[in-house]
Amino acid sequence: MTHVFPGLAGARVRDLGDGIRVCGMYDADGSLIYQDLAAGDGFEVREVIQAVRPHPGPILDLAAGTGRFTLPLLALHRPVTALDLSPHMLALLQDRLESVPERIRDLCTVTCADMTDFDLASTFAHILLGTTTVSLLDDAQRQALYGCVLRHLAPGGRFHLSVLDRTDTGEDIDTVTPLTGSSGRRYDMFEYWPTGSAHRTTTLVPAAPIEAGDDVVVVTARVGTIGPDIVEKELAAAGLTVTARQELDGSAQRTTLLTCEAAQ
Numbered sequence: 001m002t003h004v005f006p007g008l009a010g011a012r013v014r015d016l017g018d019g020i021r022v023c024g025m026y027d028a029d030g031s032l033i034y035q036d037l038a039a040g041d042g043f044e045v046r047e048v049i050q051a052v053r054p055h056p057g058p059i060l061d062l063a064a065g066t067g068r069f070t071l072p073l074l075a076l077h078r079p080v081t082a083l084d085l086s087p088h089m090l091a092l093l094q095d096r097l098e099s100v101p102e103r104i105r106d107l108c109t110v111t112c113a114d115m116t117d118f119d120l121a122s123t124f125a126h127i128l129l130g131t132t133t134v135s136l137l138d139d140a141q142r143q144a145l146y147g148c149v150l151r152h153l154a155p156g157g158r159f160h161l162s163v164l165d166r167t168d169t170g171e172d173i174d175t176v177t178p179l180t181g182s183s184g185r186r187y188d189m190f191e192y193w194p195t196g197s198a199h200r201t202t203t204l205v206p207a208a209p210i211e212a213g214d215d216v217v218v219v220t221a222r223v224g225t226i227g228p229d230i231v232e233k234e235l236a237a238a239g240l241t242v243t244a245r246q247e248l249d250g251s252a253q254r255t256t257l258l259t260c261e262a263a264q
Contacts, residue, residue: 003220007174009190009203016205016216025202025221031088033204033219035066035096036181044130044162045072047248047257051160052076057125060152062115062145063133066092073128074104081109083118116144123154132164132255134231135223142231146238153262159240162248162257165227170195173253178207193225193253200225228256239263 003022005013013020023029049072052059057078064070064082066089073080084090090110097105111120115129116137127149137145149159166173173193180186186207193200204219232242235258244259 005190005203005218005220006201007172007190007192008176009192009201009205009220012176012188012190012205013203013218016210016218020216020218022218022220025219026086026089028088029217030219031066031086031092033181033187033217034089035092036183036185037179037187037204038066038068039096039182040180041068044248044255044257045069047246048128048130048160049073049076051158051244051246051257051259052126052128055125055158057154057157058122060120060124060127062127062129063131063136064093064110065089065131067096069128069130070108071096071100074100074107077104077107079107079109081111081120081122081124083111083113083115083120085112085114087112116141116148118148118152120152123152123157125154125157127152127157127159129159129161132162134161135164135225138224142226142234143238146235146240150239150262157261158243159235159260160257161231162255163226163228163231164253164255165225166193166253173200179204191253198225199223228258231258235260236263 025034059073059078059080061070061080061082064084070080070082090112172195175191177189179189188205188207190203199222201222240260241263242258242260246257248255248257
């Protein structure tokens, strides 16, 4: 497969030459890099915990990945079901669970399933879809997700999801941000989001200097974009009413945490 790297990422990847390996965010190599970065990333986690804490009951963490939300949620001493479609991600989560006390680990159920098509024969006080993951889904998949959520919400239960959109600056987003993983490895994250585009591209590249013979893995993901107003209308049409809306940052890319309940 030929990969196209737009904007600043393209220049950087060209400088790396032909000896790179390109992977997706959720395959075996990409999962390792994702975990390295997510383990030390507290963005959105505090707000999710604050939304969940006042209301007791079991929690379903959709697209749980390597446990960015799962482990902090387990610290609330409640049952947490971590659901993800990637076996690579869930294997890393299982490894992380081995390092927590057994009484906490026993509260976690790990399930490999599609967040748009699952049946757990259980209901939950809270269902979470964080890290703006809803943007990975197309229109039909989002409708299927909302249906699954409704079937799994306990009476009075809450669905929390975060949505990413952009402020109207009239300019393309083409940025590079230095990041350091929990391992100490350094990366450059390139984000490219043209004005008016329905997609954005994220690329992760090891930070310079790169030595000759190094195994250079480049992670890339091109995902759709959908703002909170559109998602709120879709939720309402599916039978879910937004009861709280919290903007988490006000930069060129803006994350909004929505909380909703089944319509009465």
